[in-house]
Structure formats: C-alpha cells, structure tokens
Amino acid sequence: MTSFVQVTSSAPSNNNNNKINPRQKRSSILSPLPEDSDEEEPQAPKPPTLDDFIPTGQKIFLTEEDDCFGDDNGNGQEVCSEEITLNGLNGDCFIEDEFLEGEFVSDDSSVQSTDDDYDTDLEVNEEEWLHPSKNDYHDTTGKKKYMKVCSDMGIHPVSYIVNNLEQKELKLRFHGLDQLSIKAISIPLETNTNVEILNLQGNGIDPLGARCLCRVLRENLFLTEVVLSENKIGTEGAIALCQFLKGNRNLIKVDLTDNEIGDSAGQSFYEVLKGNKSLKELLLCNNHFEENAATWFRDxxxxxxxxxxxDLGWNPWKTRGAVCLAEGLAENVGLRRVRFVMAGLGKLGAQALMDALLHNRTLQELDISYNRIPVEGANCIASGLKTNDTLKILKIGNNPFDADGAMVILEAVESNETCAINLLDFSNIMVKIEFKKIQDRLMTERNMKITNEGVLPDTQTDPETFAKLTAFRKDPIEAFKRHVYNCGVNLCDVFNVDNDLKLSVVDFKDLIKGAGIDIQGPYFSFLMRVLEENGNVNYWRLFDKNANDEVMETGKPGKPSVTIKIVEEPRPKGKKSAKDRSDSAKSTKKKKSKDKTKKK
Known part of the structure; x- marks a missing residue:
C-alpha cells in the first residue's frame, strides 16, 4: 500500500521551473498525481506563490521515499516532514478547510490506509436491493408495520390479514373486527400498494372505526373499491367518510349498504356527488334516508x-322523496344503472319517472320493483317507453297494477321500433292471454326476455275464473285447505303428520289425487311455489298456521315445533269423510266375495 506524507499547504513556488502543471490537478491533497494527457487544457488562473508565506530560498517538496513533487521534469522544492505540521509550515501557514473536508489527518508521519477509507455512497447492500420486501422502508405490503402495531396494542394479529396483504383483494367479510382491530389494519393500509379492493362487510364498524378508515382513504392511492356494507357506521361515520370521498381521486366503487345512515347525512353525499369526478358506483341501499336527504340527492x-x-332502494323516502329522486334522474346525464327498489314511488313518482324516461339518454337499467305503482302509474311508465331508445333492462315486478298495467307497458314496448329493451321483469304479476301472444312475438323477433307470474286463461270470457285465481294466489295454503274441506277430506288422514317425510312433486300430486282432492293446473302451480323447496314438497306446512308469516319474514319456511291437527267440522248432508268412504268400500268388497262363494 502506497503511503503519503500529508501536506498542509497547497501553494506552489514562484519559480517558473517549480510551477504545477494544470494537467496535474488533484481532487485531494492525498491523491496521487494523474497521468499526463496529450490534450491541451485551458490555462488556469495563476496560483499564489509561497513567497507570501515563507522566506525566499526555502525548498519544499513532497517525498515518497526518494520521489519528489514538482513539474514534469522532476524539478521541485524539498520539504522535510518534520517541518510540516497540521497548521502549516512551522506554524506559519494554514490550510484551507476545503482541503481537509472528508480527509483523515494524523499527527503520525506514518499514515496507514485501509479499504474502509475508500468506501463511497455508491456501494449498496445487494441483499436489500434484491429483496426489498425484507426491509422496513421497502415493505409495500405493511406486514411488519401491522405486526408491530398489534404488538404495541396488545392484540393478536390476524393470520389471514398477514397472508393476504400482498393480494389484490383483501376480503374480511364477517370477521368480527373490533375498534382496535380496525385501527391496526388501517395503519398498514395507508402505505400498502398491493390491495386494490377492501371488503369489510359485516364487521360492526362504528363511527370511530369509520374515522380510522378515513386515514386510509386519504393516504392510500391504490384502493379502487371499498365495501363497508352491513356495519354500524351511522350518520356521524358517514359524514366523516364523505369529507374524504369528495376529494378522493382513485376510488371507483363505495358500498355503504345497510349502515344506519340517517337523513342528516344527505348534504354530505351531495358534496361527494358534486366534487368527486372519479367515483363510478355508489351503493346506499337499506339506510334511513328520508325526504330531506332526497332533495340533496336530487341536486x-x-x-x-x-x-x-x-342504489337508493329500501329507504323510507315516501312519495315526496321518491318524486325528488325521479326529478334528479331526469336531469342527470351520466347514470347507466339505477335501483329504486321499495322507494315508495306510487302514482306521482311514476309520473316523474315518465319525464326521466323521455329526457334521459344514458340510462340503461332501471329497477323500480315494490313501489306501489297502480294502473295509472303503469300508464305513465308506458308513455315514457314509447320514445325511449336507450333503456335495456326494466324491472317493474311486485307492483299492484296486475295484468292490465303489464299489458299497457308491453304494448308500448312493442309499438316503439327503436326500443332497446332486452329484459322485462313482471315478477309476481299475472298476465292475460293477449300478453302471452305479444310476448312470444317479441321473443322471436327481438330476442327479448320477458318474465311474469303466469298466464290467466280466458280472463275476458270468464271473470269468475280470474277472481278465483287471484284469490288463490294471495294465500295458496289457506285456499287449498278450504278446498280440501269442501271435498270432504281430512288432511290428517292423507299425510303422516308425525314423521317428516320427503315427497316429490309427482308423489304429492298422486297422493292428493288418490284421496279425492281435485285441483287444476294453475291452482296446483301456485301451491307448489309455496310448498316446494329444493325439489321436495314440504307438506307439513299445511298444518302450520304461521307458515305464511314465517315465509314472508325470513324467506324460508321453518318446521313447526307443534303439530296442529285440523279438527273436522260438521260436514254438509250427503258428504262422507275419506275414512267412511274407505270403510264402505271394504264392506262392499267383502259382500261381493261372499256372494261369489255362495254361487260356487
């Protein structure tokens, strides 16, 4: 290793022979001389001479054993190492600070140099460069941060969260996360760059948890979809979320379904609709919005x-609020899918929707099921469909306009040659035979799909049949029980009420037919819609007086805890029970057999 004696002055001699060649410019006083170059470099300003610092005739040179420091010819001035100190030559000369910057100076004339003295910041740790996820400052998933936060809070980290922070979707549905867990997951999500879809459905998140998620919405620029449905965010939490949503530029979908959001949050959502230009899907179904919020949503x-x-369905808008929403839809120029299920439109709301269908040119799907739309309202909807050429899907089932209203709407669709509808949903609505004819024609010519409850036969010539079918459809089980009683049959004699046996539809039909219960096709179809479940007939529901209420509340029938037997009331004269008929049939068979034996 080459060693040098440190020189504390860089001022050369005034002698022309001792001038330092500009090509020998060094970056540091300890650096060796650069190699000569044939290229001519520009003349540097004349440096100061040593005459200003030391007496004339003093020889100065830099020694490396017998070498000297000077010009290209080897001319130079000798300087003894004993005469050189840190502060100058014999204490009379000082070195500029810029020459000592970054250099190690020792009082010992024998300076030892090692490889560590030549480290630069260009050198990097290959392990950190090749595996950035192992280092905290390159941890784009936030795993280490999550583990540390859980340790600081004294809670157990969720292994599912740790294993899925690298995935595109973090699905934490119904995980029972409390306030501390929500706070713990919010901190790593602020810097996470992998998760794009965050699903926290059904975790009981309260307003405090919503505030923790506000930091995620503010800091994270990679999230595109947030699902917070079926929580308890409430009005306060929704207002806090809206403060960040109105300025967010990366979220595309926000789901706040079933979160107990009150009417006073309407203004906050108005600011989101007004200020946010990146949000594409907003789901606010099943909350507590009313008329006041409806005016804000309209604007x-x-x-x-x-x-x-x-999605603004299943909110108590009432008629006035529903009208405001329909007015806002008429002035909107961007919506493509709108769900107003159970919004309370009624007749006035249907009239406002007529204007929306006439003027809106972007709407492609509209769901207005369960909206108490009467026949007059169906006429208004039909008027709007006569000229509409953008709507593709219309769901208008479960409304009280029945067959007449459905017929008017279908005729309007047929008369509009530019109509783009490919799906018409008339769920739970009976239609006429004429409706069926138009339906078949539209399905053939336009490839249109139309659903309904069924066709009423001969409704024009037989109004009594129409009335009976309508009454049977309202409560098929009770109507069937009355029909069984009129036939003189006891259901306890037909079915085994003590054991829960599975019967197919064919077996059930053969069983009641063999017992003398005659039921025609349409009535039997209505009854099977209520009793059939997974391909089997739950006949025990015929003995449960609360069966219909349970189906309406839960959507699925439950087996009754107590079997209720039907007490047979006095029958009209001339009618026998099934047991009497069977006993009489057995006696007649015995008599016939006795007569044959006597003849023989």
Missing amino acids: GLSENDTLEVI
Whole structure:
C-alpha cells in the first residue's frame, strides 16, 4: 500500500521551473498525481506563490521515499516532514478547510490506509436491493408495520390479514373486527400498494372505526373499491367518510349498504356527488334516508355527470322523496344503472319517472320493483317507453297494477321500433292471454326476455275464473285447505303428520289425487311455489298456521315445533269423510266375495 506524507499547504513556488502543471490537478491533497494527457487544457488562473508565506530560498517538496513533487521534469522544492505540521509550515501557514473536508489527518508521519477509507455512497447492500420486501422502508405490503402495531396494542394479529396483504383483494367479510382491530389494519393500509379492493362487510364498524378508515382513504392511492356494507357506521361515520370521498381521486366503487345512515347525512353525499369526478358506483341501499336527504340527492344527481351506478332502494323516502329522486334522474346525464327498489314511488313518482324516461339518454337499467305503482302509474311508465331508445333492462315486478298495467307497458314496448329493451321483469304479476301472444312475438323477433307470474286463461270470457285465481294466489295454503274441506277430506288422514317425510312433486300430486282432492293446473302451480323447496314438497306446512308469516319474514319456511291437527267440522248432508268412504268400500268388497262363494 502506497503511503503519503500529508501536506498542509497547497501553494506552489514562484519559480517558473517549480510551477504545477494544470494537467496535474488533484481532487485531494492525498491523491496521487494523474497521468499526463496529450490534450491541451485551458490555462488556469495563476496560483499564489509561497513567497507570501515563507522566506525566499526555502525548498519544499513532497517525498515518497526518494520521489519528489514538482513539474514534469522532476524539478521541485524539498520539504522535510518534520517541518510540516497540521497548521502549516512551522506554524506559519494554514490550510484551507476545503482541503481537509472528508480527509483523515494524523499527527503520525506514518499514515496507514485501509479499504474502509475508500468506501463511497455508491456501494449498496445487494441483499436489500434484491429483496426489498425484507426491509422496513421497502415493505409495500405493511406486514411488519401491522405486526408491530398489534404488538404495541396488545392484540393478536390476524393470520389471514398477514397472508393476504400482498393480494389484490383483501376480503374480511364477517370477521368480527373490533375498534382496535380496525385501527391496526388501517395503519398498514395507508402505505400498502398491493390491495386494490377492501371488503369489510359485516364487521360492526362504528363511527370511530369509520374515522380510522378515513386515514386510509386519504393516504392510500391504490384502493379502487371499498365495501363497508352491513356495519354500524351511522350518520356521524358517514359524514366523516364523505369529507374524504369528495376529494378522493382513485376510488371507483363505495358500498355503504345497510349502515344506519340517517337523513342528516344527505348534504354530505351531495358534496361527494358534486366534487368527486372519479367515483363510478355508489351503493346506499337499506339506510334511513328520508325526504330531506332526497332533495340533496336530487341536486347532486343533477350536477353529477360521472357517476354510472347508484342504489337508493329500501329507504323510507315516501312519495315526496321518491318524486325528488325521479326529478334528479331526469336531469342527470351520466347514470347507466339505477335501483329504486321499495322507494315508495306510487302514482306521482311514476309520473316523474315518465319525464326521466323521455329526457334521459344514458340510462340503461332501471329497477323500480315494490313501489306501489297502480294502473295509472303503469300508464305513465308506458308513455315514457314509447320514445325511449336507450333503456335495456326494466324491472317493474311486485307492483299492484296486475295484468292490465303489464299489458299497457308491453304494448308500448312493442309499438316503439327503436326500443332497446332486452329484459322485462313482471315478477309476481299475472298476465292475460293477449300478453302471452305479444310476448312470444317479441321473443322471436327481438330476442327479448320477458318474465311474469303466469298466464290467466280466458280472463275476458270468464271473470269468475280470474277472481278465483287471484284469490288463490294471495294465500295458496289457506285456499287449498278450504278446498280440501269442501271435498270432504281430512288432511290428517292423507299425510303422516308425525314423521317428516320427503315427497316429490309427482308423489304429492298422486297422493292428493288418490284421496279425492281435485285441483287444476294453475291452482296446483301456485301451491307448489309455496310448498316446494329444493325439489321436495314440504307438506307439513299445511298444518302450520304461521307458515305464511314465517315465509314472508325470513324467506324460508321453518318446521313447526307443534303439530296442529285440523279438527273436522260438521260436514254438509250427503258428504262422507275419506275414512267412511274407505270403510264402505271394504264392506262392499267383502259382500261381493261372499256372494261369489255362495254361487260356487
């Protein structure tokens, strides 16, 4: 290793022979001389001489054993190492600070140099470069941060969260996360760059948890979809979320379904609709919005032109609020899918929707099921469909306009040659035979799909049949029981009420037919819609007086805890029970057999 004696002065001699060649410019006083170059470099300014610092005739040179420091010819001035100190030559000369910057100076004339003295910041740790996920400052998933936060809070980390922070979707549905867990997961999500879809459905998140998630919405620029349905965010939490949603530029979908959001949050959502230009889908179904919020949503929908999907169903809007929403839809120019299920439109709301169908040119799907739309309202909807050429899907089932209203709407669709509808849903609505004819024609010519409850036969010539079918459809089980009683049959004699046996539809039909219960096709179809489940007939529901209420509340029938037997009332004269008929049939067979034996 080459060693040098440190020189504390860089001023050369005034002698022309001792001038330092500009090509010998060094970056540091300890650096060796650079190699000569044939290229001519520009002349540097004349440096100061040593005459200003030391007496004339003093020889100065830099020694490396017998070498000297000077010009190209080897001329130079000798300087003894004993005469050189840190502060100058014999204490009379000082070195500029810029020459000592970054250099190690020792009083010992024998300076030892090692490889560590030549480290630069260009050198990097290959392990950190090749595996950035192992280092905290390159941890794009936030795993280490999550583990540390859980340790600081004294809670157990969720292994599912740790294993899925690298995935595109973090699905934490119904995990029972409390406030501390929500806070713990919010901190790593602020810097996470992998998760794009965050699903926290059904975790009981309260307003405090919603505030923790506000930091995620503010800091994280990679999330595109957030699902917070079936929580307890409430009005306060929704207002806090809206403060960040109105300025967010990366979220595309936000789901706040069933979160107990009150009417006073309407203004906050108006600001979101007005200020956010990136949000495409907003789901606010099954909350507590009323008329006041409806006015804010009307103004927000009128000013927004980027939102494509909105769900405002199952909120207590009432008729006035529903009318406001329909007015906002008429002025909107961006929505493509709208769900107003159970919004309370009624007749006035249907009239406002007529204007929306006439003027809106972007709407492609509209769901207005369960909206108490009467026949007059169906006429208004039909008027709007006569000229509409953008709507593709219309769901208008479970409304009280029945066959007449369905017929008017279908005729309007048929008369519109530019109509784009490919799906018409008339669920739970009986239709006429004429409706069926038009339906078949549209399905053939336009490849249109139309659903309904069924066709009423001969409704024009036989109004009594229409009335009976309508009454039977309202409560098929009770109507069937009355029909069984009129036939003189006891259901306890037909079915085994003590054991829960599975019967197919064919077996059930053969069983009641063999017992003398005659039921025609349409009535039997209505009855099977209520009794059939997974391909089997739950006949025991015929003995449960609360069966219909349970189906309406839960959607699935439950087996009764107590079997209720039907007490047979006095029958009209001339009618016998099934047991009497069977006994009489047995006696007649015995008599016939006795007569044959006597003849023989």
